[in-house]
Amino acid sequence: MKANPLVLFIWLALIVFLSLIIVNLLSLIILVVSTVIPIIFCRKREYFTYMKYSLLSVILIFFFNMILLGPSKLEFTISMVLRLLSISSAFSIFSALTEFEDILRVMETFRVPPKTVFSFGISLRFFPVVVGDARAIQEVMMAKGVPLNGKKFKDKIRSRLPVLESMINLSLDRAINIAEALEIHGFPSEKRRRWKKIELNGFSAFAFYILISDFLLAVVYFFYPSDLIRWLVLIIPYSVVGAWYGD
Amino acid sequence: MIDIRDFSFRYASSGHFALKNVNLKVDDGEFVLVAGHSGGGKSTLLRVINSLIPHFYGGEYLGNVSVYGKNPICTLPRDMSSIVGTVLQDPENQILMNRVETEIAFGLENLGLSGDLITKRVEEVIDLLDMESVRHRKTAELSGGEKQKLAIAAAMAKHPKVLLLDEPTSQLDPKSAESILGVLSRLNTELGLTIILVEHRMENTIYLADRMVIFDKGEIVSEGNPREVIRRVDLDKIGVGYPPVSRVAVRKNSDMIPLNVKEAQKYLRVYLEGVKISQNLKKFREVLLTLKNVKFSYGKRKVLRGVNLNVRKNEVLGIIGRNGSGKTTLGKLMVGIYRQSGGIIKRRVPPKESGMVFQNPNLHVIGDSVFEDVAYTLRARGERDVKRKTEEVLKYLGIEHLSEKNPLDLSGGEKLLFALATVLVFKPRFLVLDEPTRGLSWAHKKRLVSIIKEYSRGRGIVVISHDVELIARVSDTVALLSSGRVVLRKRTREMLTSSLTYSTQINKLVQRFPEVDQNIMLEEDLGVPA
Numbered sequence: 001m002k003a004n005p006l007v008l009f010i011w012l013a014l015i016v017f018l019s020l021i022i023v024n025l026l027s028l029i030i031l032v033v034s035t036v037i038p039i040i041f042c043r044k045r046e047y048f049t050y051m052k053y054s055l056l057s058v059i060l061i062f063f064f065n066m067i068l069l070g071p072s073k074l075e076f077t078i079s080m081v082l083r084l085l086s087i088s089s090a091f092s093i094f095s096a097l098t099e100f101e102d103i104l105r106v107m108e109t110f111r112v113p114p115k116t117v118f119s120f121g122i123s124l125r126f127f128p129v130v131v132g133d134a135r136a137i138q139e140v141m142m143a144k145g146v147p148l149n150g151k152k153f154k155d156k157i158r159s160r161l162p163v164l165e166s167m168i169n170l171s172l173d174r175a176i177n178i179a180e181a182l183e184i185h186g187f188p189s190e191k192r193r194r195w196k197k198i199e200l201n202g203f204s205a206f207a208f209y210i211l212i213s214d215f216l217l218a219v220v221y222f223f224y225p226s227d228l229i230r231w232l233v234l235i236i237p238y239s240v241v242g243a244w245y246g247d
Numbered sequence: 248m249i250d251i252r253d254f255s256f257r258y259a260s261s262g263h264f265a266l267k268n269v270n271l272k273v274d275d276g277e278f279v280l281v282a283g284h285s286g287g288g289k290s291t292l293l294r295v296i297n298s299l300i301p302h303f304y305g306g307e308y309l310g311n312v313s314v315y316g317k318n319p320i321c322t323l324p325r326d327m328s329s330i331v332g333t334v335l336q337d338p339e340n341q342i343l344m345n346r347v348e349t350e351i352a353f354g355l356e357n358l359g360l361s362g363d364l365i366t367k368r369v370e371e372v373i374d375l376l377d378m379e380s381v382r383h384r385k386t387a388e389l390s391g392g393e394k395q396k397l398a399i400a401a402a403m404a405k406h407p408k409v410l411l412l413d414e415p416t417s418q419l420d421p422k423s424a425e426s427i428l429g430v431l432s433r434l435n436t437e438l439g440l441t442i443i444l445v446e447h448r449m450e451n452t453i454y455l456a457d458r459m460v461i462f463d464k465g466e467i468v469s470e471g472n473p474r475e476v477i478r479r480v481d482l483d484k485i486g487v488g489y490p491p492v493s494r495v496a497v498r499k500n501s502d503m504i505p506l507n508v509k510e511a512q513k514y515l516r517v518y519l520e521g522v523k524i525s526q527n528l529k530k531f532r533e534v535l536l537t538l539k540n541v542k543f544s545y546g547k548r549k550v551l552r553g554v555n556l557n558v559r560k561n562e563v564l565g566i567i568g569r570n571g572s573g574k575t576t577l578g579k580l581m582v583g584i585y586r587q588s589g590g591i592i593k594r595r596v597p598p599k600e601s602g603m604v605f606q607n608p609n610l611h612v613i614g615d616s617v618f619e620d621v622a623y624t625l626r627a628r629g630e631r632d633v634k635r636k637t638e639e640v641l642k643y644l645g646i647e648h649l650s651e652k653n654p655l656d657l658s659g660g661e662k663l664l665f666a667l668a669t670v671l672v673f674k675p676r677f678l679v680l681d682e683p684t685r686g687l688s689w690a691h692k693k694r695l696v697s698i699i700k701e702y703s704r705g706r707g708i709v710v711i712s713h714d715v716e717l718i719a720r721v722s723d724t725v726a727l728l729s730s731g732r733v734v735l736r737k738r739t740r741e742m743l744t745s746s747l748t749y750s751t752q753i754n755k756l757v758q759r760f761p762e763v764d765q766n767i768m769l770e771e772d773l774g775v776p777a
Contacts, residue, residue, distance in 0.1 A: 051725075100345040125345060127306075128387065138415070140610045142584045142601035144670055146627040161624065166613045173609065177340035183303055184335075185343065185401070186328035191359025195352040207676050 002040050008094055010211045014218065018233065019083045021222045025075065028082035030234050035089035044096035049186035054088035063148060100125045114192055122178060130171060137166045168220035180240035210236060249273040249296060253354030254310035256291060256300060265291040267465040268308075274407075276439040278431075280452055284486030289754050293411045295319060298327040298444070299694055310493045315408050315519065323357040328632055332402025336414045336686070338394035342386045346688045347378065350386055350403050350467050358405065372400040376430060389568065392423025393670070399430060405424075409441040410434065414684070417449060417686035420570050420713045424451060431455070434489070449482075450490035450752055454506040461487060483777075486762075489691025489777075491716070491752040491770050498716030499685065511756045516775055519757060524766040526740060529723055531559035535595045535707040537580060542589035543576055549723040550576045552731035553590065558707040559676070563699060565722030566711045567664050567749060572728045574711045578603055578679040582711060596707070601676030606682035608666035609655065617657075618650035621668045628673060631770070640672040644698065660691025671702070678702065691736075693777065696720045719743050719751045720777075721769050740766050 039047050058081050066075040102120055107117045135143055140150055141163065143203040148159050182188075200208050214236040249272065266288045273279055281289045293311055294300040315330050321768040335341045344350040348369055349591050373382050376396055379498035381389060389397065395415050402410060412431070416424035432455050434440045446452045453459065459473040469480040477497060480722045482489050489497060492511035494568040496504045501520055505511035536558045543551040550573045555599070558581070560563050579585045583598025594601075605611065611618050622637040629662055641647040644664045649657065654665050665682060670678070673714050680699070684692050694712075699708060701719045712718055718725060718739070727735040727749070735742065744754045745765055757767045770777050 014250070046333055066759060068761065101349050122343060122677075125343065129339065136605070136607070136610050139579065139584050140603075140605055141627075142598075143579075143582055144624045144627075145602065145673060145675075159627070166397045169612050169615075169655060170609055171510075172341055177335070177337060177387070178343070181335065181341040181392045183299060183324040183345060184297060184333040185354040186325040186357035186405075187353075189325050189359065190355040192357050193359050193361070195349070195356050195362055197362075209605060218530070 003097045004200070004207070005098050005106050006198045006200065007204050007207045007211065008097060009106045010208060010215070012090050014211055016087055016213050017215065017218055019053045019086045021218065022230065022234075023079060025079055025082070025150065027230055027234055028079055032082055032086045032089065033233070035093065037087050038093055039096075044093075046096040050092035050095060054085070054092065057085055060086075067095065067169065104204065105196070107195065108194055109198055115188055118187065126174070128228070129132045130167065134163065134167055135171050135215075137170075138164050196208070248275055249443075250311075250313045250317065251295070252290075252311045254295065254308070254312055256295065256306055256308045258291075258304060258306045260431060261306075263465075265465050268294070269465075269467055269469065271460065271470070273441060273443065275441055276435070277406075277441055278435045278455055278457045279441075279443045280456035280459045281443060281462065281686075282447070282449065282459065282482075282487045284690055285660045287462040287519045288465040291465075293333065293413050293443065293445060296409070297331045297333045297411055298322050298324045305572075307751075312736050313660075325357065328354065328407075329405050332399075332406045332407035332410045334395065334398045334402055334410070334412045334415050336417055338391050338398060338418060341398050342717060343395055345385055345387070347382050347384055347386060348373075349387070349395055350397055350495070351404050354401055354405050368404045368406075372404045375434075376400045377405065383416050390417045390423065392426055395419065395427050396422070396430060399427070399434075401515070404527050407440075409443065412442070412444045414445055414447065414450070414686060416446065419450075421603040421715075423570070424448065428452060428455065447686065449488055449689070450507070450627050451495075453490055454510075456481040461485065477504050483689070486690030488692075492756060494770050495773055495775050497752070498770075499773075508752060508755045508759075512759050514757060516760060518762075519760060519763040519767060522764055522767055522773060524740070524764050524768075524772055526738075526766070529561065529736065531562045531723070533560040534558070535560055538581070538590065538592040539593075540590040541580060541587045541592060543573075543580060543585060544588055550731055551580070554728075554731070554733050556726055556733050556736065558709060560707055561703060561705065562724065563703045563708045563710060563722050565718035565725040566709060566728055567713065567715070567718060567725060568728035573731045574728055575606070575681055577728065578681050578709060578711050582677070582679055598677055601677040601679075602670035602673065602685060603671050603679040604663075604666050604681065608662040608683055611615070611661050611666040611669045615653045616650070617646065617652055617654055617665050617668070620665070621655055624672050630673065636672055640668050644671070645694070659686040660688055660694070663687060663691065663695070664717065669697070675706075677707045677709075679711065681711045682713070683710065684712060684714045692717060707739050715743060715749055716751055716769075740768055744768055 015035055020030065022028055062077060062081050065080065071075065092172060104117055104121045138148060149156060214233060217229060218233050221233055250268055251271045252267060253267045255264050257264045281292060283289050296314055296319060301308055301320060301325055317327065319327055319681055320535055338367055342350055344353055349374055351366050351369050355368055376399065378396065378400060381393055386397065406760065409576055428451055431442055431444065432666055435442050444452060453473050458471060459476045460470040461468050461476060463485045468485065469476045477493055490506060491507060492505050492515060495518060499512055503514045514775065534557050537553050538556045541551055541554040564738060568574050580587055581603040582603045613623055618637060621640060622633050625633045625636055639651055644667060645666065646664045647662060649661060654662065656664060659675050683695055696697060699710065710718065710721055722739045725735060725739050726733045743750055749769050753770060754768050755766060757763055
């Protein structure tokens with residue numbers, strides 16, 4: 001079973017919005033937990049890979065804040081860390097549960113111009129290829145006996161600059177090939193129609209409308225903050241967790 | 248029908264014409280093979296037909312072109328794409344979507360077809376090209392051959408009248424290449440689809456073609472039935488090369504020119520009789536590298552499961568094997584890029600004096616001039632006399648005239664020589680070449696053979712390749728890698744004769760006649776210099 005990408009996108013936008021407007025620590029903890037629960041159901045290994053790097057940056061931010069702002073601002077530091085955790089966890093879930101095509105379909109649903117959609121989408125699609133290039137270029141350097149790990153930090157940076165230069169050259173060459181491929185696929189086209197549109201049926205429709213309502217409630221809370229609305233806003237996303245699966 | 252009349256084209260960035268006064272007519276349902284030395288104008292011809300020229304690649308043009316009633320000069324590529332399907336050389340960069348089905352549908356979505364019609368077209372090409380087993384897979388997980396098949400499927404879904412293919416098998420192993428060529432043959436014979444194929448591998452394609460067009464320096468030097476073209480033009484001289492069996496027939500002035508082993512059985516037997524192969528076996532003493540029970544894994548995936556092998560001074564060792572058998576990984580372990588997870592590697596040559604040329608020469612490009620990129624290797628290694636050494640290696644490889652050129656603008660063969668220069672410049676005592684002949688014309692292959700033979704003196708070379716003709720010409724010994732182990736290592740002639748798959752074309756012919764010397768392997772054995 002697969003999550004509906006449109007529902008997932010609305011959920012992601014809601015979590016980001018709530019993370020930005022809520023300041024209460026307990027509420028932020030509840031928000032972080034709400035972003036972790038879906039992963040129990042879908043068990044995607046990618047989530048943990050993405051979160052590994054997020055956790056590292058969270059720890060760094062915590063210590064930097066403590067050093068720069070001092071222990072008196074501990075509550076503020078923790079709230080910032082919780083915000084970052086909830087946002088990165090939501091993005092990790094979104095990335096783990098969607099594919100390149102899903103993101104394109106969501107963007108096309110919101111009538112984003114096709115050229116923008118494909119510029120964004122293709123950069124996502126070829127990101128792993130570019131990472132592979134970087135690794136391969138370093139191997140080529142090693143195969144030429146070029147030292148990549150100097151003792152000093154300055155030497156390390158200097159020895160890696162040609163890798164970057166080489167990657168830029170390769171990416172420019174690849175960009176021409178991709179543009180050529182887009183042309184022979186008939187893109188861009190004013191006649192373009194999507195093959196499979198995102199459909200909202202049953203549970204996904206229910207989840208979609210609940211999340212939209214929650215979004216509106218969050219906007220109300222932003223202008224007229226009250227405890228009742230805050231708890232409502234935070235509890236509603238839990239009720240739709242199971243609704244991603246079923247269509 | 249395609250009709251090109253007095254057409255010339257010069258790229259905006261170039262001083263010379265890439266196509267000169269080209270006249271060509273292609274009838275409906277024809278299978279046309281376009282051949283020629285690198286940079287001869289073959290790819291430019293395809294870009295004219297699919298209208299990438301002049302809409303994507305600008306420049307100066309003269310003459311007229313008509314493709315099934317449309318003029319590509321006045322028609323945008325997106326509008327030509329419904330009648331002209333194109334498959335490019337590199338399978339990696341032409342697939343834009345993440346899933347097989349959506350890749351096939353992408354072009355159809357751009358044509359503005361309805362959802363139902365797209366579904367019907369996707370289903371029919373999946374059936375036509377027998378892709379049911381991969382239809383739900385991610386495109387990144389497909390093999391090179393499967394990716395090219397997908398590119399053909401995406402083109403075919405638009406029901407084109409003509410299919411253009413620019414060296415579609417150059418990045419593939421022989422088995423995948425055969426599968427792709429089989430698909431093309433079927434599309435041509437069963438559907439009557441017009442096919443224009445640009446290829447370097449003559450022995451695999453020439454017998455499929457109804458017509459052959461030879462390009463040299465932007466001009467058509469000959470065209471017609473492949474057998475007639477072979478009679479009229481010396482293909483070796485213009486760098487295209489013959490299939491080995493055809494070369495023997497041409498050089499021996501045979502009445503009939505065979506294009507494949509089946510035809511050669513009838514006409515070439517006479518030239519095999521009485522030939523005796525005397526083997527002067529080279530002796531190797533000094534061992535440069537020894538691998539004992541070497542293992543390697545990528546995470547949990549075991550790639551090498553206990554390799555035992557050695558490489559000796561003055562020896563060229565060929566490594567052959569299926570895709571994914573661990574050949575490239577073994578090469579990287581040999582030069583010290585990777586460290587083994589088990590076993591022992593004993594080196595008489597330290598990694599700093601070992602070099603490797605990768606199968607994608609673009610990875611060797613750093614800056615924007617050949618000279619600077621080659622010199623970079625020496626500078627980064629802290630060596631002296633950089634200018635002299637760089638000039639020497641460029642001269643040695645015969646590419647000194649390219650020293651100011653941008654490496655990315657070079658042809659396939661020139662790029663390989665450039666990549667080789669970036670490594671040979673520090674004179675490694677141990678060298679690994681990974682798939683060095685991919686996408687090379689016959690002339691460049693010939694040049695590579697002589698470089699390998701010359702450079703191996705006093706050094707050790709490992710050549711990893713699927714190209715049996717190359718391995719037969721350069722290797723002293725051959726190791727067969729299978730499932731992460733060296734299952735066989737023998738002298739080249741022992742390994743590459745009497746085999747159904749790992750034999751040269753000439754030896755496959757010899758195998759049909761048990762009474763002749765079964766050690767005959769190359770045209771040279773029959774007194775025909777390649």
